[in-house]
Amino acid sequence: MANIGVIGAGSWGTALALLLDKNGHAVTEWSHRPEEAEELSRTREHKSKLPGVKLPETMRFTGDLEEAVTGKEVLIMAVPSTAVRSTAAKIRPYLTKGQIVVDVAKGIEENTLMTLSQQIEEELPDADVAVLSGPSHAEEVGRGLPTSVVVGAKTRETAEYLQGLFMNEVFRVYTSPDMLGMELGGSLKNVIALAAGIADGLGYGDNAKAALITRGIHEISRLGVEMGGAIESFTGLTGVGDLIVTCASVHSRNRKAGYLIGQGRTMQEAMDEVKMVVEGVFSTKAAVKLGKKYGVDMPIVEQVNAVLFEGKDAAEAVNDLMMRSGKPEHTAKPWS
Numbered sequence: 001m002a003n004i005g006v007i008g009a010g011s012w013g014t015a016l017a018l019l020l021d022k023n024g025h026a027v028t029e030w031s032h033r034p035e036e037a038e039e040l041s042r043t044r045e046h047k048s049k050l051p052g053v054k055l056p057e058t059m060r061f062t063g064d065l066e067e068a069v070t071g072k073e074v075l076i077m078a079v080p081s082t083a084v085r086s087t088a089a090k091i092r093p094y095l096t097k098g099q100i101v102v103d104v105a106k107g108i109e110e111n112t113l114m115t116l117s118q119q120i121e122e123e124l125p126d127a128d129v130a131v132l133s134g135p136s137h138a139e140e141v142g143r144g145l146p147t148s149v150v151v152g153a154k155t156r157e158t159a160e161y162l163q164g165l166f167m168n169e170v171f172r173v174y175t176s177p178d179m180l181g182m183e184l185g186g187s188l189k190n191v192i193a194l195a196a197g198i199a200d201g202l203g204y205g206d207n208a209k210a211a212l213i214t215r216g217i218h219e220i221s222r223l224g225v226e227m228g229g230a231i232e233s234f235t236g237l238t239g240v241g242d243l244i245v246t247c248a249s250v251h252s253r254n255r256k257a258g259y260l261i262g263q264g265r266t267m268q269e270a271m272d273e274v275k276m277v278v279e280g281v282f283s284t285k286a287a288v289k290l291g292k293k294y295g296v297d298m299p300i301v302e303q304v305n306a307v308l309f310e311g312k313d314a315a316e317a318v319n320d321l322m323m324r325s326g327k328p329e330h331t332a333k334p335w336s
């Protein structure tokens, strides 16, 4: 049994807190709104984010960050990507050397182009930082439906320790040393999911969706490998696995936001309607910058950026993708 602090009381933090509680760990979940912590404690349900999922009496909720951090062997960082750095900075006074901090959020910082684990390491130099990622919607994990993810860490020892904490008969956990590849896959897939949602919203069919998923992972892996990630992370659960779930699922926040944009809503209207964090919106500009920095052509990402931030018409963006000059699918096997 481990003492675990879950930092962030949205849908993902709450689903993981419940999973860890079911695995027999002592879990304290922190909300940045003390009144929300009090309500979760009293009602034993997250009515807005995970309706119908009972949160047992064994789970503790707090609005006090010191209480959530002190004495915990493991902290799960489950706030939106844009709040990861500031939340890590707030944790710093309470953190003790060697505490494990597992980032489960997905994003890239726009001005520094740093991954979330890199930001946490900068703010919490005494922490042993790890990541958990893969195709895993909170709505399904909360209901105990079978899910497989990957834990990435600097050492095999930490990765296998975390694997043991999370793993159960409905939650299968693989390990990986490739934190960079995992994090790039997890954050860039959200941009492609916006594109897939836009195509759905425009009324395009399965052919367009399949093309976006396939060419999307091509884009992600070309950049990711150039940056030092392993190709296996992009063809695995944290790459194509997560891309499939987010482009296909009714639960996906990014796909839903894209759908609404394809239907004619503005980016802000779509985000307001989804009500939960739409990480792809925050990762798009970073993805464009990374493509330029590493000299990798990212046509889908660029069109999403133009629709979100430059007022480009969504149908015109798809048309521009279709009308690019003819190319080989890949260059892995040249003609002799």
Ligand SMILES: NC(=O)C1=CN([C@@H]2O[C@H](COP(=O)(O)OP(=O)(O)OC[C@H]3O[C@@H](n4cnc5c(N)ncnc54)[C@H](OP(=O)(O)O)[C@@H]3O)[C@@H](O)[C@H]2O)C=CC1
Pocket (backbone or CB within 6 Å): 008, 009, 010, 011, 012, 013, 032, 033, 049, 078, 079, 080, 081, 083, 087, 104, 105, 106, 107, 136, 137, 138, 139, 275, 276, 277, 279
């Ligand atoms: N939901 C899912 O299925 C999955 C989500 N993720 C990732 O996990 C991360 C969290 O997502 P998710 O739980 O869905 O998000 P939600 O939108 O469900 O919840 C976000 C939570 O963070 C809180 N919050 C907002 N701003 C701050 C802040 N500045 N400091 C602290 N807390 C803050 C929100 O509070 P308030 O209610 O006050 O706004 C809310 O409780 C994202 O990066 C997402 O991509 C990863 C895998 C699966």
Ligand SMILES: O=C(CO)COP(=O)(O)O
Pocket (backbone or CB within 6 Å): 106, 134, 135, 136, 137, 190, 193, 242, 245, 246, 251, 252, 253, 254, 255
């Ligand atoms: O990353 C996620 C699932 O793995 C959650 O993001 P979406 O809700 O946009 O799919």
